[in-house]
Amino acid sequence: MKNITTPAVALAVLIAATPFAAFAESMVVEGSAGGDLRIDQPIKGENIAPLYIQGKPIIKVREGASSTIQIRGAEKVEQKRPEPxxxxxxxxxxxxxxxxxxxxxxxxxxxxxxxxxxxxxxxxxxxxxxxxxxxxxxxxxxxxxxxxxxxxxxxxxxxxxxxxxxxxxxxxxxxxxxxxxxxxxxxxxxxxxxxxxxxxxxxxxxxxxxxxxxxxxxxxxxxxxxxxxxxxxxxxxxxxxxxxxxxxxxxxxxxxxxxxxxxxxxxxxxxxxxxxxxxxxxxxxxxxxxxxxxxxxxxxxxxxx
Incomplete structure (x- = not known):
């Protein structure tokens, strides 16, 4: 798993705050490195701010939450662990x-x-x-x-x-x-x-x-x-x-x-x-x-x- 901060993403996106009552699932989209961008499923009733590029939502960030987003599957890192x-x-x-x-x-x-x-x-x-x-x-x-x-x-x-x-x-x-x-x-x-x-x-x-x-x-x-x-x-x-x-x-x-x-x-x-x-x-x-x-x-x- 890799972590990137929202300030790095925010440089290329326009944040439009729109209230959402609830989402059934978290949004997963393709990342630039070939992996997926995902955030955790929000708690029902919380407000979620979607991020847009050219009018299309790409990720959603929970307001007031941590400023990190997890990237899933962007890169596979093989670690050779010592055998127990x-x-x-x-x-x-x-x-x-x-x-x-x-x-x-x-x-x-x-x-x-x-x-x-x-x-x-x-x-x-x-x-x-x-x-x-x-x-x-x-x-x-x-x-x-x-x-x-x-x-x-x-x-x-x-x-x-x-x-x-x-x-x-x-x-x-x-x-x-x-x-x-x-x-x-x-x-x-x-x-x-x-x-x-x-x-x-x-x-x-x-x-x-x-x-x-x-x-x-x-x-x-x-x-x-x-x-x-x-x-x-x-x-x-x-x-x-x-x-x-x-x-x-x-x-x-x-x-x-x-x-x-x-x-x-x-x-x-x-x-x-x-x-x-x-x-x-x-x-x-x-x-x-x-x-x-x-x-x-x-x-x-x-x-x-």
Missing amino acids: AMVKAKVAAAADTGIDARIQKLNDVLIRLDKTERLSDSARASIKAAVTGQIQSLKDVKVKIETNSTSTVKERMNTANQPFRAAGLILPKAAITAAADRIMTIAGQMEVFSAKIEARIDAASAAGTDVSAARTALANFDAKVASAKVNAQAAAKLVATVSADKEADEATFKANVAALREAKLKIDAAQADLKAARTEIGNLLKSIKGKGEVRADASVKASAQ
Whole structure:
């Protein structure tokens, strides 16, 4: 806001005092600098003196009021205020919370990787190294923020976002790899189960039992197990090349995200296959119930938890 005095305006205008009972709103007109000239709304019943140039009213001045007029919008002045310490503290607290949560998730991934059975030693070691590196990177960022080595809120946010972005890739990569390994383990158990069931179906058939429905169910079961393995292997292959480099360019980052999404769809499909296989086992057992000694091993589960 700028202030100019009425004497400066009065040099170019003729003041004609005319009483006005009331005005609904204050008058706003264009100023010479491209902004608006405005005075406050008068109190009902006060006298207002309009200012004229060539017979046209331009502004109104309240009689007896202050001799200053405010100019609105004539000029925009940008002031860079120092960022309050409170804002920085909130950003630091939010960053700490986010970092701690991601570190916990990464530690959970390390525990899960140690339990994988089908994952090769080299693949397991590679993923664990990437996860460990991300944990250390997040810890370094936390120390940097807590020691106030970043001077502005923007710098603090950028400092935290870089490792968050990298962790956003390594977490799903490790989770998908572990899920694929779990699916392969369950599929292997189901293949062993299938061989045992087939032998018993053959024995029941040799004894004169009609096992046509059981053979159909077993064939469907085997197909679903095979499909689950294919999808799990495809998912593991897709994420194998995903890079968690925080300095990667945008194109690489988007390609990694696309690979993770496709791999997740493969994992979902594999889990659906295992669920369908479990259903086929139920159908198989119903079809031969009471017709022989065919029994199912109830310990075999069709979920990739």
